[in-house]
Amino acid sequence: MSEIKRSTIFSGKVASPLRLADTVSDAIAAALLEGSIAPGEALPPEGEIAKEFGVSRPIAREALRQLTSAGLVTTQQGKVARAKALSGEPMDKIYGYAVRSSIKSLKEANEMRRVMETGIAKLAASRRDADGLALMRKALADMHSSLGNPQEFTEADIRFHLGMAMTTGNSMIRIQIEGLRSIQTQVSEIFSTRSTRSMDDWRRTVARHQDIFKAIEAGDPQAAEDRILAHYEAADVASVEVAEDSRGGNP
Structure with a gap:
């Protein structure tokens, strides 16, 4: 059975090895703010994010943590991260x-x-x-x-x-x-x-x-x-x- 190819969600690729988590979180935030992912919608799994950006899982995990701290994403242990509506x-x-x-x-x-x-x-x-x-x-x-x-x-x-x-x-x-x-x-x-x-x-x-x-x-x-x-x-x-x-x- 052939694997279903998922379309790319995030615009932009990592251009520098420095501060990779910041670069990844910026790209994901842009997708959230542009409406590519609606509030409440699940983000791709951590491994898929790492693969799309060509980074390690720890880098993808840190990017999601940054987005959670900024209030753009909600995460729970053992569950997928979900987008949040932008608020104050x-x-x-x-x-x-x-x-x-x-x-x-x-x-x-x-x-x-x-x-x-x-x-x-x-x-x-x-x-x-x-x-x-x-x-x-x-x-x-x-x-x-x-x-x-x-x-x-x-x-x-x-x-x-x-x-x-x-x-x-x-x-x-x-x-x-x-x-x-x-x-x-x-x-x-x-x-x-x-x-x-x-x-x-x-x-x-x-x-x-x-x-x-x-x-x-x-x-x-x-x-x-x-x-x-x-x-x-x-x-x-x-x-x-x-x-x-x-x-x-x-x-």
């Missing part, structure tokens, strides 16, 4: 370790998000992807219904900003915002539980998000940028209040 999960884990509830980390997190989301808001207002707008709209409704509940409000807040990223229609921006989930969670929870947090303050937070949504929905990039900047100015004030809480109210 690896970055989220790193930020989760990095961010802590100190005034310094809060300021740095707000500064980073301000820089990113001013551009995101403008692009979202220009693109207005329907799915992203729908997620923002639903998140706003959930924020209204969860006033006074830090955990539920935080989840709605995260979905709002993810929706804004999706409204750009840019998958790389969506992944980047997914990678900030740990930061968003910690910042939102700390702000929501500070001693000065009144019900009026909760409502003002929702109103700022509503203003951002309206500017994006209306297709006004400049207004969207202005509303985001106003939102983060309020976050800076909240950071000072959190710092005062941590010092017991002492100046």
